[in-house]
Amino acid sequence: MVVELSARSRQILEAIIEDYIATAEPVGSSAVARRHAMTFSSATVRNVMANLEEMGLLTSPHTSAGRVPTEKAYRFYVDSLVGLRKITREEKRLLIQRCRQSGAGLPGILKEAGRALSSLSNYMGIVVAPSFTSDIFRQIEFIRIGTRKVLAILVSSNGLVQNRLVDTSDDIPEHELLVMSNYLNDLMQGLTISQARDRILAELNSEKVRFDRMMSRALQISEQAVTTGEEEIFLEGQARILDQPEFSDAARMKEIFQTFEQKGRMLHLLSRCMNADGVQIYIGSETPVSHSAGMSLITSRFTTSNNTIGLLGVIGPTRMGYSSVIPIVDYTSRLVSRLLSEI
Amino acid sequence: MVVELSARSRQILEAIIEDYIATAEPVGSSAVARRHAMTFSSATVRNVMANLEEMGLLTSPHTSAGRVPTEKAYRFYVDSLVGLRKITREEKRLLIQRCRQSGAGLPGILKEAGRALSSLSNYMGIVVAPSFTSDIFRQIEFIRIGTRKVLAILVSSNGLVQNRLVDTSDDIPEHELLVMSNYLNDLMQGLTISQARDRILAELNSEKVRFDRMMSRALQISEQAVTTGEEEIFLEGQARILDQPEFSDAARMKEIFQTFEQKGRMLHLLSRCMNADGVQIYIGSETPVSHSAGMSLITSRFTTSNNTIGLLGVIGPTRMGYSSVIPIVDYTSRLVSRLLSEI
DNA sequence: ATTTAGCACTCTACATCTGCGAGTGCTATT
């Protein structure tokens, strides 16, 4: 729905939103007229506010309180936000420094990026690691751990490692494991992990393999190895949302923390943020995770050297400092993409 | 300090503690006399309570409220606790079921054990994975990832895997990597990871190696690989502590969550819980993590198949259901040890 | 036709007050 507003209404709406973002308290007509040194009086502001309320952009908690922006207002505000604060040099410096200091490797960078996001925005940082399954297969290794236990190690071309302990029906000698891994490495060369999985399943059903004991055994083991483990999601700075006055209520808090504990579910919900390029903004009930809790989500994708994609962003209250958070998320996603391409 | 009490004083103290654990509200003299069907009157109870207060076992929040047990009282209660509730069959069943259902492998079992601890106790579950460094070295592998990048994969005999991406000054061909890994596998055979690290450092300084380009390169790379990564600590059911009325205050909550976010620090503090065998109980200010926040910690060690040790337990408010939590922690640590020995 | 000033009205947050009841400590009694 397109919202049409006169220049003045718009100016007032923006003032209200910004004041509310800053103070978390309902803002009254006189406050707007005063603080923003408007050319007109509080009475005029009142009239305009009444209009805006009718349009569904403002509500008042009760008769004699000021007005509070609705989700619709935030949406309008964000959409028409021309004056995006640029990211400051200081923030850039901090982000770069922190992401570099992290222990080498993709997970290290991502975790640190999440922390940096959180500390710069003062909300919660969120990072979804690129899905292992869409990464390109690089190598599989088998290591014999005691009798009837084989450790399968799967390496992707991004240097990600997934390992899995597999029980085998009987003891497999080392030299046979070597033959098996050679066979499989050959089979899966150049495929993504998920394609590799399909190939394995297809091969398992093929005639030629069915009667080759070693091959079918190799396929069975590797099938377990390529089965996706838990995908990784980093939530950093959870304690920070306790700073927000709107979450000081215990019941609400609990709801939120419970949501965050179900990482699998979150991941599922976040997947739809990965479809579009650029910074995505979800306000209030638009937010895929934790509906109805008055949270907003700002995300952006990042890419690794071989074009698998991950997601990073910030979760905070609907009343969020959009104008500063958006450029931070934007910059961070570019930065992370760049750092990852260096790996 | 040893506390000596008459049988009656003791009976009353226990009644107060148990009532307070159940209700989280100060308990008065008449409540004790009534609810526990004592053979004496509330007036007598009052006299006894006055004594107990003088001994520092009780305090009253204000004049006309009931009494609340102090840390000292909990300590006494726990120490003299003969009537440890046995773990129920139902609880056993649940624990076993949940720990088994977890994905194979040590981390899977530990994570699930943490969750089970949390849901059975209704407090927070905590699990510290056995230190990788005291595990026994099993094998090292190098995989070439692009030019000048080598992925070093370190496997312990428990089937734990640590991997690290290493930058190399120049490109190393695959066949040379193979030679290197053979050399190192031989070098570190049978040692623990931390011993292996010492050996590597010693070797790096030895005369014979210093002038062998390949060997010294191998040692340099592996030195990075054996450097300990982050140790793992699982905190499960954080949301559950929000159920406790004593933590409904936002400021307190924040303090607690901030503590839990610094996992490195926690790990450090928890290390002293690993020294003794059996169930360890830390009450209030005795608790190594988060002093002064009115929390108690109950832990017990578990061991893997080759005697590396980890820690698991429960964190909750000082007012904790000790008599049921203690056997749960005890049983879980045995269970986990057993499950791990099967790996 | 807007904009503005003025004013009556509304509603909440905060403070003050009050009675109730839970709980205590002391004392006299058994």
Added chain:
DNA sequence: AATAGCACTCGCAGATGTAGAGTGCTAAAT
């Protein structure tokens, strides 16, 4: 030594009162 009785204390919850912020309407001004 244990108990019953009693006066006393104190916090809590509900009631009452008040100040102030904010609104909406109307009439005057531009």
